[in-house]
Amino acid sequence: MATITPLYYYTNGQGDYQYLPLKDIVNSLLFEFRQDDHYLKNIRRSTILYFAKECIRTYNKQVFEDILAVEMTVPENLVLPVPHNFVDYVRVSVTYLDASTSSYRLKPLKINRNISIAQAYLQDNNYNILFTNSGSVLTGNVNNAYGAPYKKYTFDNSTMGGQFELDTSKLSKWGEFNIDERGGKLLFSSNLYNKDIVLEYVSDGLGFDTYAEDAIRVHKVLVKMLKDWVYLSCLEQKRNVPANEKERARRRFNTSKHQAKLDRSDFDLLEISRGMNTASKNL
Numbered sequence: 001m002a003t004i005t006p007l008y009y010y011t012n013g014q015g016d017y018q019y020l021p022l023k024d025i026v027n028s029l030l031f032e033f034r035q036d037d038h039y040l041k042n043i044r045r046s047t048i049l050y051f052a053k054e055c056i057r058t059y060n061k062q063v064f065e066d067i068l069a070v071e072m073t074v075p076e077n078l079v080l081p082v083p084h085n086f087v088d089y090v091r092v093s094v095t096y097l098d099a100s101t102s103s104y105r106l107k108p109l110k111i112n113r114n115i116s117i118a119q120a121y122l123q124d125n126n127y128n129i130l131f132t133n134s135g136s137v138l139t140g141n142v143n144n145a146y147g148a149p150y151k152k153y154t155f156d157n158s159t160m161g162g163q164f165e166l167d168t169s170k171l172s173k174w175g176e177f178n179i180d181e182r183g184g185k186l187l188f189s190s191n192l193y194n195k196d197i198v199l200e201y202v203s204d205g206l207g208f209d210t211y212a213e214d215a216i217r218v219h220k221v222l223v224k225m226l227k228d229w230v231y232l233s234c235l236e237q238k239r240n241v242p243a244n245e246k247e248r249a250r251r252r253f254n255t256s257k258h259q260a261k262l263d264r265s266d267f268d269l270l271e272i273s274r275g276m277n278t279a280s281k282n283l
Helices: 006-011 022-033 045-064 220-236 243-264 269-278
Strands: 019-021 067-073 079-081 086-098 103-108 176-180 185-188 196-203 217-219
Touching: 019 022, 019 220, 022 045, 022 217, 022 220, 045 086, 045 196, 045 217, 045 220, 045 243, 217 220, 220 243
Parallel strands: none
Antiparallel strands: 019 217, 067 196, 079 185, 086 103, 086 196, 176 185
């Protein structure tokens, strides 16, 4: 890898300098632990790596907030897979070309639980549930959105007073979606066919198991918390470590975790001050 200089950074479009490869963090911990008087001087590198990945996987949503975004086109069956490192969605939007500026904007979609994701239990003519030879229930896609893609409601403007039977709080001008978490799928309403949608989601921070250590990156403000977690987790596996040292490590981790949450929060006094200055004074 080339030496990171200001010239290299700005001319090569490098914008991830605030992230450190997990490999560097593990190497740093291994160097610290190998001191002669250290409790973990004989710890294996694989053990350090295991607990580091466990920390990322456990706290990525709570603290790390590793939010990614992908763009995909909705196919004819109105079903798209979620990314391999998906944990939870933040926002799902459709891209919209603003003719006045010739630029694309995002129009958020609304989640609609009426888009059915329920699997049907198959039954015989006597309504008995059918099973496989191994004893599992036979299932199928019959009345759900996999078997019958969801058709979006259209409003009938000729009806005085609107369509009172519709719960419009569940509808969106731009379209609706539902998420099948166990199936790992996003299901969309019919008006989104062949449209480009953007999924913003919380990642697990790890990706595929085949990702190399230098491909997994951790934000710099989270490095101390990760190191404290690894130290605590490794100590708890040792029987000859004094209880007070384990308690000290636990308190240090809780402190660094709290500080990491503060550092990664969106709390901004300046923005609050601006909001108060521009707010209406008519109370």
